Amino acid sequence: MTLRSRDLSIGYRRRGRPDVVLARALNLCLRPGELVGLLGPNGIGKSTLLSTLGGGLQPLAGQVLLDQRDIARLKPQERARRLSLVTTAAPRPRLMSGYALVALGRQPHTDWLGRLTADDRDIIAWALDAVNGGELAGQPVAELSDGQRQKLMIARALAQQSDIMLLDEPTAFLDLPRRIETMALLKKLAGTTRLAILVSTHDLDLALRNCDRLWLMSQAGIKVGAPEDLALDGSLGATFRAEGIHFDQRRGSFALDAAAGQRVYVPGDGEHAIWLRRALARAGYALADRPGQIEISHQQNGHGSNWHLRINGDTSRHATIEAALKALERETT
Amino acid sequence: MSQLAGQAQAGSFSRDRLHRREYAGAKPALLLLLLALLGLLLLLSLALGSASIPLDQIVTVLLGGQADHQSWTNIILKFRLPKTATAALAGMALGVSGLLMQTYFRNPLAEPFVLGVSSGASLGVALVVLSSGAASGALLAGLGLAGDLLLTAAAGAGAALSMTLVLLVAVRVRSGVTLLVLGLMFGYLVGAMVSLLLYFALPERIQAYVNWTFGSFSGVTAAQLPILALFTLSGLLLSAPLVKPLNALLLGEDYARSLGIHLQWTRFAIILSTALLVSAVTAFCGPIAFLGIAVPHLARGLLGSSDHRLLLPGACLTGACVALCASLIAELPGNNLVLPLNVVTALLGAPVVILVVLRQMRGLA
CATH class of the missing domain: 3.30.160 (Double Stranded RNA Binding Domain)
Structure with missing residues (x-):
């Protein structure tokens, strides 16, 4: 299943005042089996884009299409079977086990009471295994660390068995080893399943190393390409241009402008x-x-x-x- | 699917071992215990009071027979049965609506009245009791029972009006927090109007109003009982299909939507269910404090779970049990003195809830 946008404009409607348009005329495409990193400076509209692509926010113009079907026309349950979501904040509900949290991912597939069948349990076990979180199943979610809870939230999204997974800065509150682990996990998932993954992040280095493609979001719009192409043609440097900082093409990372030292x-x-x-x-x-x-x-x-x-x-x-x-x-x- | 299954079997954690962890710490068997406790309390509530009646006599009357004394039959059928049923229904209604509100607003302090239903009811009652027109005063004093009916109608109208207002707002606003703030502000606004009425009212009328705010399970007659039962049972029925959305809402509205929950419909159903449950109870029994906020915490503490498939029946049973206990204690068996219901619920219930919540919090700090 492919997620596309057709002439999409994103932003906010305001009553009695002109709309705030964050980006317009977007024609993007997210294909099965690829990990795409959404990069851009703060406040440029990454979260708005993710919300709009996920159907949580109305587009100002244009459409979001899931295999030719307008996402706005899908029933919530149908949408949830195709598209899953992970956000920055992993909630900490009390008196809920890790297993019960991941099991919530089966909701789009279960009956009105949310009863789990043997198939559901197989999929939950697979999802827990995929994130290497089997030992978290029996523990209360509220007592886990941020990284462990985020792991379970990703397992929950996996258990949803969607074709597309959208992640909005899933690593923002994690320490560096956990960030590396999470990005490597997403790369593995995209590689081993037919899942299409779009992840927004501020970890430029990790995105460059793991993503198949990047969507670079700036005032000028969104530029799409392989990380290396975007580095070589100067787009990466241009997107994050700031006073006193430059993108070091050789090292592949940002650096302070060198002082005129020895x-x-x-x-x-x-x-x-x-x-x-x-x-x-x-x-x-x-x-x-x-x-x-x-x-x-x-x-x-x-x-x-x-x-x-x-x-x-x-x-x-x-x-x-x-x-x-x-x-x-x-x-x- | 088969490929997934194979992977799961090969994984380090087998499906069955994992399954047992779904309810880690949860005690579903306690539901049966609660059910038994409820049965016991129902019988006790029929047996105890200013005059004690033997259990076998109660069973005889309930089965359609006559007790040894004619007065016992009368007491049971005319007074204790309606009071017991009212207490059980009110407890169920307040417990379940409290659970709905706490889960929907993701706030442990939320209770059935946060949306302003008791404020609306109190305004209705205050208008009838306190309005200085001689006609209404004479009406209340002279009619006795009809005066009670008028109070119930006024409270019901006030409650229904405020809940309709909230429902109208609920389908328009985007987030639950907005709704919470609007409900609270509505409560303050109405509270101010009631205060104004109190300020200008005659002292004996104020006493009548204050008596209403104490809450009581004894004001419902056998003839009125079906109305209360109808509202409560339809509210409970409506809440049953909400267990799945409620479980999703434990992760917040954004995640609930991403799990396929229709947020607007769910919000509407939660508020409609709460409205049905709470407005009838408030109209017939007055604003019963504390049960709505405490019962969900008790149910969670007892059952050790946040799963609404357990919590919803749990809050229902716990609510009925706690309300019956409070009613029993307020009547002070063997004595003609009756304590205000709201005094009993808060004085005896608050320490219990403090204990339960402290126990839950330990280990989380």
């Missing part, structure tokens, strides 16, 4: 060299392409690990990067 040469590509370069960039030094007046290198010998700082031929040894940076600062000011 240039330092670091030989090699080992992990010591990589972390040393990060430290220098953080401290405001520029990196030189070839050996020059200043050079820092890592040495491993009988005395242990050392950092050698060479300035105009004078070499000093330091035990840590921190010490080497301090010495560099002393010598150059």
Whole structure:
């Protein structure tokens, strides 16, 4: 099943005043089996777009189509069988087990009392397994961590057996390992099922590494493409352009604009060299392409690990990067 | 589907092991215990009062026979049966409507009266009792029973009017919180009007109004009982198909919609059900405080679950039991003194609820 928008305008209607249009003439397409990242600065309308695509908000103009059928015409239950939703805030209902929470995902398929059949239970077990959350089934949801509850919310969306899953900043309240885990999980799900997943996020790096395509949302509209193409043609940089920050095309991440500091040469590509370069960039030094007046290198010998700082031929040894940076600062000011 | 099943079997957690965790901590068997308790309390409520009547005599009368004393038959059929049925019905109505409101507003402090139904009823009563026209005063004093009927009608009209107003608003606003604020503001507005009426009213009329606010299960006659029963049972029937939407609403309105719940219809049904349950009870028994807020907490604490398939019957049974207990205590068996019902419900019930809620909260802090 494919989710499309046809000449879609999104935003808010206001009584007696002109509509607030956040984006217009959107012709987007979300295909089965792909993970798409929705990126854009704060306040640009990512949540509004997700709500509109999910049928929770009326479009200002145009249509959202699920396989040629207008989503606004679908009954709520029919829509829920095709489309599931995960938002930022994972609720913490009291006296509900993890299993009961995931079981709520079966609601579009169960009878008027919500009774579970053997098939329903198989699917719930599969969904719990897919998010690696089997051990959370018997625990009260209210006592779980944010990351664990978000895991269960995703399992609940999976149990819905929809064709499309929309996620609105699902990782906003999670710590970094949990964010990486969540994005990897979404990538796996898109790859192993026919699920089409659209996820809005502020984790640019994770989106670049995991998403099949990106929807870059800016004042100019939405630009669609593979992450690498959007990086190379400068769209990524343009979307998040801000004072004092630039998109580093080589490293694939945003960086502070380099101060006009001293240039330092670091030989090699080992992990010591990589972390040393990060430290220098953080401290405001520029990196030189070839050996020059200043050079820092890592040495491993009988005395242990050392950092050698060479300035105009004078070499000093330091035990840590921190010490080497301090010495560099002393010598150059 | 078969592919999914295969994956589940191969997974580290089998379906059956998982299934047992669905109701982790829940105690559905307690529903049967509550049912038995309700039966016991019904009999006690018929037996105890200013005069104690033996159980076998009660059974005889209930089966259509005559008690050893003619007065016993009269007491049971004319007074205790209507009072007992009223208490049970009112308890069910307030317990279930309280549960509906707490789940819909996702607020543990919500109660059946948050939408302003008791305010509407109190305005109706205040207008009848306190209005300074000599005619209505004479009417109340002179007619006795008819005066009671007038009060019931006034309270019912006030309650119905306020609930209609809320329903009209409910289909127009987008979120439940707006509705909650409007209901509360409506309550303050009406409260101010009642205060104004009280301020200018004669002292003996004020006493009549205050008596109404104390609440009572004894004012319903055998002839009026079917009306109360009709409203309560239709409200309960309407709430039964709401168990699934109510379970979805535990995750909030956005998630409920994404699970296929028709939000506008659900909201309308919840409020209509509450209106049916609460307006008749308030009209016949006065504004009975506390039951509506406390019973859902008791039911959750007892059953250890948030699943409305258990909670709805649970709140129904718990409500009836608590109302019967309160009614029994208020009558002070073996004594002619009768305490105000609202005093009993709050004085005895509040500590119980505090205990239950504290126990639930422990381990969550």
